[in-house]
Amino acid sequence: MNEIQKKACEMMDDLRITRIASQAAGAGTWVSGTLEGHRFDALVFPAHAECSEYELGTSRIAKLWLQRLADRTTVVNFDRGWDLRPTDELAGRIAEFLEAGLAEHVLGV
Numbered sequence: 001m002n003e004i005q006k007k008a009c010e011m012m013d014d015l016r017i018t019r020i021a022s023q024a025a026g027a028g029t030w031v032s033g034t035l036e037g038h039r040f041d042a043l044v045f046p047a048h049a050e051c052s053e054y055e056l057g058t059s060r061i062a063k064l065w066l067q068r069l070a071d072r073t074t075v076v077n078f079d080r081g082w083d084l085r086p087t088d089e090l091a092g093r094i095a096e097f098l099e100a101g102l103a104e105h106v107l108g109v
Contacts, residue, residue: 011036013099027063031106035094038075041065044103054080055100056095060103066091 017030028045043063049055054062056078066076067093075091078082086092103109 011094012059015105017106030100031102031107034069035097036090038091039067039069039070040094040098042098042102042105046103049080057099059108060107061099062100064095066094070083 012049014078015033015035017031017033019030021030023029028043031040031042031044033040037048041063042061042065045060045062048058048060049062056064061078062079062080064076065074066086068075073086073087074084076095086095
């Protein structure tokens with residue numbers, strides 16, 4: 001296992017989903033949780049966005065908000081486009097981790 005895979009496994013062990021709230025059909029699912037000393041809210045969809053700019057990479061995440069718990073500072077905000085790019089390395093790693101697999105983890109697709 002390489003270093004990147006090791007870090008991903010460690011993050012996965014720390015991931016806690018605290019709420020999943022499905023909206024009307026096709027309207028996405030709100031996911032809340034904690035990870036690595038941060039709290040997040042994400043709006044995920046079972047399919048990709050029609051407009052690729054409205055999606056974080058190819059993650060099916062249309063909205064992602066990340067707050068550092070220690071000082072309650074918002075460190076990431078993506079709302080169908082970047083409002084606040086990751087403010088530090090850890091925030092960037094968390095955003096990348098969620099981008100890589102949150103939709104699959106929560107929606108199973």
